[in-house]
Amino acid sequence: MAANHLSRRDFLVNTASLAKGSLLVLSAPAILTACREASESARNEAAFTAFSNEEAVELTAIAARIIPSDDTPGATEAGVIYFLDNIFGEPQREPQLVMLRDGLRELGLQVATETG
Numbered sequence: 415m416a417a418n419h420l421s422r423r424d425f426l427v428n429t430a431s432l433a434k435g436s437l438l439v440l441s442a443p444a445i446l447t448a449c450r451e452a453s454e455s456a457r458n459e460a461a462f463t464a465f466s467n468e469e470a471v472e473l474t475a476i477a478a479r480i481i482p483s484d485d486t487p488g489a490t491e492a493g494v495i496y497f498l499d500n501i502f503g504e505p506q507r508e509p510q511l512v513m514l515r516d517g518l519r520e521l522g523l524q525v526a527t528e529t530g
Contacts, residue, residue: 454495
């Protein structure tokens with residue numbers, strides 16, 4: 415039986431398609447604020463506000479697969495998890511946080527099924 419393999423390129427194309435209809439819309443000021451706060455949180459190794467430690471580990475691993483470290487910093491070094499935590503920690507983002515958690519749970523179940 416052939417394993418289903420999704421290349422990084424296919425993942426990014428599919429993600430871009432989903433983003434067009436995404437409910438998570440950010441303004442430039444919101445992005446800049448989240449970046450600034452994420453930088454400070456990463457520097458201080460702050461506790462997460464939206465994510466559990468387990469969710470943060472999973473999301474960090476996913477982000478690192480999408481934007482890996484090479485000759486330049488990747489998602490981990492850029493503190494992407496803190497950016498996401500800041501965005502999803504806003505009260506108005508609760509519906510999207512629920513969707514994200516559901517997606518992480520489904521991904522975990524799929525991985526467990528495929529890897530035994």
